[in-house]
Amino acid sequence: MKCEEIRENLSAYADGELHGEARHKVEAHVRACPACSARLNALLMLQDKLREGLPEVAQAPDIADAVMASLPVTERRAARRSYWRLAWVVPIAAVLIALALMPHPRVSIHQATDRRALVIRPTVRSTAKVSRQPSVRTVKRQSPPAHRRLVAAVVRRKAVRRHVAQLGEDKPAADTVVVTISARALLAAAMEHRVVNPPPDPIVQSAQRPEIMPVVRVERM
């Protein structure tokens, strides 16, 4: 092995930090190479000087009082109550769980005799009653797009009117139908400009009542 390669390891060898095969190689080379042997001697002497001549460090000052006084109160609390750092998660999680457990909003659509724009308002109908409405199931079963589901619901207006009567509500006028669809369906329909922009309205067309426009009622169940 060349001297250059050995000398790169001589320092580590002198420090006792060379192990295994590398150590054996250095030892074998140094025994046979006077130049590297002299270099090793110089390194060992340097290390002795460094260890012997280590400058004394003055007596360490007592810094306990200064350190304790400099610890900020907030930091002391932080060290003590580090587990409170995540406490803000609890109320947020509670709110999210409560929202997740709330009933889904549904929408009732009334067809009225005038051509007023859509009216969306919450009602107080109970969950149990509304969830039994046949039109809800009808709407959910229909395939997209959403406005076709609206049409299907309106076509079945007779069943809906009968159901509304069972719920004890005022009987809708003869030219009014009530359907219940999910809010998602309403939104999808609105995005397709079928409900937000009434004419030409598929509901109207299917019911063959050009003068009838839908009135939409949003209810929170």
Next chain:
Amino acid sequence: MLSDDRIIRHVLAGRTDEFRELIVRHQAMVFRVCRRILHRHEDAEDAAQETFVKAFGSLSNYAERGRFPQWLRTIAINTSLKRLPRELPTELTDLADTVTSSTEVEVLRRMDCQEVWRAIDDLPATYRTALVLRYGEELSYKEIGEALGESVNVIQVRLHRAKKALANALAGVMTSEV
């Protein structure tokens, strides 16, 4: 006597005043490390205080069970290094062997130990720190690597070059004196 780890658990449980015991136990070591890296006594004292404040703030991250002094020493080394005045970037390449081994031995024979350490003060901070941690604090290459965030191989090369730079500096000092 309670172990360091037990005291740390107490501090984290809210008995923060017990942190004082950790300071009393280790302030001499922390100050010594800071003083060897920094030249001025006042700077070393400030660095030692900062070390304990940082340690307190990071106590919840301490995970090296049974190795609190080593953990504290690493903070002390890095705190001290940050306080060193910025040096111009030094090219830490391997120096040529401008000094023969026989000359080096002769220089070392005639030179006082304190002169050797004074020559170290003039070396780049990277070399100086490596030599201080190795021969001042008697740390192994592995411990130096852990403290400085470097591999053992890097530390080995750095110390090799530091010693060569020191030999050249000592020869220069001897020449200028003659």
